[in-house]
Amino acid sequence: MTSPTPAPGSVALITGGTGGFGRALATKLRALDVTVVLADLDSERNRQVAKDLDSHFVVLDVTDRAANQAVVTQVEAEHGRLDAAFLNAGIAGKSRETLDVDEFLRVVDIDLFGVVYGTEAALPALRRAGGGSIVVTASLAGLSPMATDPGYSVAKGGAVAFVRSMAPRLVGEDIVVTAICPGFADTAIIDPIREEFEKAGFPVLTAEEVADAMIAAWTSGEPGAAYIIQPGVGAVPYKFKGVPSAKTRSGETAVVPEALRPPGMR
Numbered sequence: 029m030t031s032p033t034p035a036p037g038s039v040a041l042i043t044g045g046t047g048g049f050g051r052a053l054a055t056k057l058r059a060l061d062v063t064v065v066l067a068d069l070d071s072e073r074n075r076q077v078a079k080d081l082d083s084h085f086v087v088l089d090v091t092d093r094a095a096n097q098a099v100v101t102q103v104e105a106e107h108g109r110l111d112a113a114f115l116n117a118g119i120a121g122k123s124r125e126t127l128d129v130d131e132f133l134r135v136v137d138i139d140l141f142g143v144v145y146g147t148e149a150a151l152p153a154l155r156r157a158g159g160g161s162i163v164v165t166a167s168l169a170g171l172s173p174m175a176t177d178p179g180y181s182v183a184k185g186g187a188v189a190f191v192r193s194m195a196p197r198l199v200g201e202d203i204v205v206t207a208i209c210p211g212f213a214d215t216a217i218i219d220p221i222r223e224e225f226e227k228a229g230f231p232v233l234t235a236e237e238v239a240d241a242m243i244a245a246w247t248s249g250e251p252g253a254a255y256i257i258q259p260g261v262g263a264v265p266y267k268f269k270g271v272p273s274a275k276t277r278s279g280e281t282a283v284v285p286e287a288l289r290p291p292g293m294r
């Protein structure tokens with residue numbers, strides 16, 4: 029993926045914006061003269077992070093559907109437009125051995141429904157801006173499920189499926205929806221397992237490498253693409269294998285009914 033730069037003066041919203049990826053992304057976007065709004069849980073620390081990064085802060089719990097809409101309304105009111113929404117907030121599960129359904133639901137609520145609500149909220153503003161981009165932070169776990177974290181795997185797999193489902197219908201409106209699928213990266217989310225990587229000499233990504241891929245997904249991402257980011261590999265689009273098409277009684281490949289195809293393929 030190449031990375032032309034976003035137009036200076038563009039406005040970007042980053043959910044989970046004061047975390048590791050959010051901070052790295054905000055730093056790079058501010059250097060490109062993008063107005064950055066970091067949306068995250070309310071804390072003094074998070075407000076200070078935004079200030080330190082010359083970015084704006086808005087309080088957002090991404091599981092609150094109405095709050096997602098209020099944040100986008102605020103961004104438009106204060107900055108005039110929204111060009112890119114990075115739906116990046118996320119947590120991982122902690123129960124590696126047992127299926128903890130309460131934890132499962134909490135992870136899916138944040139990592140999947142947070143993305144759905146964020147998309148719902150951002151779309152009208154992106155339309156008003158004449159087009160734009162939604163970049164969803166999924167995970168490699170969304171393509172290759174982790175046996176130690178079923179909730180995370182389902183949420184991230186769902187996020188990838190959501191991106192692939194939404195993208196085709198928005199192409200005609202110049203709104204590009206993509207997912208990034210990083211492998212393990214050096215942020216607070218891997219604190220509980222960091223030692224295991226160090227002991228095994230297992231390479232992890234830097235947040236900066238992921239932020240570069242997020243920017244490239246904004247500026248040159250293909251609609252519906254899921255970009256894998258791995259140490260030593262860089263950012264590459266995942267090649268979905270597809271499924272066998274239905275055959276008619278006479279053995280020909282059946283054509284999907286027009287109403288079920290995305291607008292551009294009717």
Ligand SMILES: NC(=O)c1ccc[n+]([C@@H]2O[C@H](COP(=O)([O-])OP(=O)(O)OC[C@H]3O[C@@H](n4cnc5c(N)ncnc54)[C@H](O)[C@@H]3O)[C@@H](O)[C@H]2O)c1
Nearest residue numbers: 044046047048049089090116117118167212213215216217
């Ligand atoms: N670091 C990795 O190894 C890795 C790999 C693949 C994907 N990811 C994904 O990247 C995204 C960013 O994570 P990170 O690595 O920067 O970790 P991080 O823990 O540093 O950042 C996550 C951020 O999300 C915020 N957040 C959590 N719950 C929230 C909620 N309900 N509403 C709003 N914000 C909330 C946190 O406050 C935090 O700022 C997450 O979606 C994560 O699942 C991380």
